[in-house]
């Protein structure tokens with residue numbers, strides 16, 4: 001039995017902030033942001049929440065797949081910015097869309113979260129435990145950003161993407177390579193959370209994202225090509241056989257460096273980061289859904305999805321569309 005993606009959907013906040021707008025908040029410029037990252041515009045949530053965008057993306061993916069919410073056995077939301085610490089965003093999405101028979105839970109693997117979700121869903125589907133799974137990546141990173149820190153606030157955006165995965169006879173997910181390295185957790189972290197314990201001292205860590213940008217950059221450029229090559233080798237597929245490499249949309253220069261290391265033309269690396277910025281766990285499913293919407297994906301196409309993020313975490317998934 002194989003696992004196949006049979007429907008995708010995405011949702012983005014209505015409000016967009018261009019680089020000039022950010023230059024009114026911090027000491028930056030459109031020129032610097034475009035040159036160092038490739039980002040021009042990002043969507044930022046005003047009315048939208050992580051849950052509301054996850055719900056919209058899920059509804060679109062289900063409609064596209066022709067699958068009823070009632071038929072979903074497993075519902076996973078990858079997020080680091082749930083609206084509630086508990087319950088999980090997945091349980092709230094479950095209630096909103098009426099996926100009453102699903103087991104619902106969140107995954108915290110930052111920007112690799114969607115790939116982790118696909119990894120888990122694939123294992124459950126292949127083992128015959130569930131037939132249909134809904135995997136969502138959804139984030140409102142804007143609420144954990146330090147809006148006075150120019151080295152991070154220009155990078156991120158909000159949004160959600162979703163995919164319906166189902167058991168299939170025909171080829172779907174061909175191989176995956178996934179990993180974590182907790183030794184490097186401090187490189188990219190959001191440590192703040194309220195502590196009401198009367199036995200503890202007040203204070204603590206800031207509630208926003210902190211990052212060593214250059215360390216993350218180096219890690220990404222080194223790790224992504226390795227896990228992509230592992231996934232290819234595992235399936236006996238060459239990089240030349242792959243139509244598109246969908247990489248986590250963090251930085252154009254990272255994507256270009258990975259393309260170079262893999263010896264593949266940049267045209268095979270679609271990007272939406274100029275319009276969305278880095279939406280963490282939502283980045284890959286949004287890009288996949290947009291490409292699907294634009295009719296760029298044909299049956300039989302081989303695709304690689306690959307990402308990296310806080311943890312540190314990473315992953316690559318080779319699939320046949």
Ligand code: UT7
Pocket residue numbers: 027028029032033036037111150151152154211213214216217250251278280308309310
């Ligand atoms: O999902 C994973 C999330 N994280 C990432 O993907 C981050 C990966 N890293 C990166 O994308 C890059 O490292 C950044 C875009 C974050 C930074 O680019 P960089 O080329 O590594 O710049 P840098 O950190 O070496 O900084 C160069 C200069 C510094 O000024 P000085 O010390 O040379 O005077 C920074 O203060 O650029 C300055 N700078 C800025 N200037 C204008 C940093 N951010 C900005 C800014 N506008 N927004």
